[in-house]
Amino acid sequence: MHFPSGVEIAAVAGGLTAVLGTVLLVRSARRHTAASRRARLVLAAGAGVTTASLVVGLIGLVAMAPEWSANREQRVTLATVVAIGVVLGCVLFSVGLLRLPGLAGDTRTVARHLLDAVVVGAALWFVGWVLLSEPTRILGAATPTTCTAILLASVAVATTVGVAVVGVLRTARPRRGLILTGSGIVTTVVGGLGVATGVCQPGTAMVLASTIAVSIGLLILAWAVRFPDTLGEPHGDVIRRGTAYAFLPMLGMAVSAVYHLLWEGRFTAPGIVAGIVEGFALVARQYVALLDVRAYAHRLAESEAHYRDLAYTDALTGLANRRGLLEELRRVLRSDVPVVLLALDLDGFKYVNDMRGHDVGDAVLGDVGARLRQNLRPGDLAARLGATSSPY
Structure with missing residues (x-):
């Protein structure tokens, strides 16, 4: 057995x-x-x-x-x-x-x-x-x-x-x-x-x-x-x-x-x-890390540019806001370049805003802002100061 x-x-x-x-x-x-x-x-x-x-x-x-x-x-x-x-x-x-x-x-x-x-x-x-x-x-x-x-x-x-x-x-x-x-x-x-x-x-x-x-x-x-x-x-x-x-x-x-x-x-x-x-693995890993850092820096630059636009741009019209206008004025004054400042007022805008409502008034401001951007020359800047009766 x-x-x-x-x-x-x-x-x-x-x-x-x-x-x-x-x-x-x-x-x-x-x-x-x-x-x-x-x-x-x-x-x-x-x-x-x-x-x-x-x-x-x-x-x-x-x-x-x-x-x-x-x-x-x-x-x-x-x-x-x-x-x-x-x-x-x-x-x-x-x-x-x-x-x-x-x-x-x-x-x-x-x-x-x-x-x-x-x-x-x-x-x-x-x-x-x-x-x-x-x-x-x-x-x-x-x-x-x-x-x-x-x-x-x-x-x-x-x-x-x-x-x-x-x-x-x-x-x-x-x-x-x-x-x-x-x-x-x-x-x-x-x-x-x-x-x-x-x-x-x-x-x-x-x-x-x-x-x-x-x-x-x-x-x-x-x-x-x-x-x-x-x-x-x-x-x-x-x-x-x-x-x-x-x-x-x-x-x-x-x-x-x-x-x-x-x-x-x-x-x-x-x-x-x-x-x-x-x-080769270490070199490849460093290359991938470099790509990651470049992508990270690109996203950071885009984020900074986005927030800078928010800080210097009027969200309603897409034009420069008061801060953006003042920053541009400081820049041209430092460069000692002749500058012309033109102020615009919309006749009857307060009536539109009061009688038609703020939604219609905002639509009017947005349309005016778009027309101003289409007719700007190189180097010109259009800005909205923020007032309702004299917005530009």
């Missing part, structure tokens, strides 16, 4: 827990409405894809456990399948996060969030590359050098972590639900990457530990969905939007690069590409 081994029991328990977390996440997402519900369902889809890839990895683990070291080619193929599932899950998680209330916005807002996420993610990936490559190589023989698909999965995981970090930083308080959501997503995708890495290597401890991480992450996600959508509005204002977040990723990259050089490490193509991506 065959009794299940400890590996089989742990794999089945971890897989069932992950499936339970996904089911709870789907059921909890249905409690929300409108845009929030759609975003939560996208997160649930990401959890489903990640769980499916985890189950595939665990089935392969149980099947190949007796001859784990001998099945190298099968393990590489299985790790590739798990890594693809992790990538798809990361994409869905990122999309779901960016559609949550408090983060969703127009195309430019989403572009800003993605660039910020790339800045954070590229820095995280570079630091991880330094730790995993020679001479540090913290995983030793467990470093997944033979599974190229894991490289793509690590990029997707780093970007998703960046989206989660930026989402928390960019959302106004209260944001407890978003913090739990981001924590659950980060734990889930990192655990999924660990499963793919563990499958690729001759050992099961990393697979089981990563399975526990995925299960915990999915349970956190299911718990986070229970929180109401009180995430507030994103900091879209140029003045209120923080930018200090970029210093920490750059500091991490700089310290890692110096450490790598001091220990006589070599910069291979992946590390160089990560640095290039970080540089």
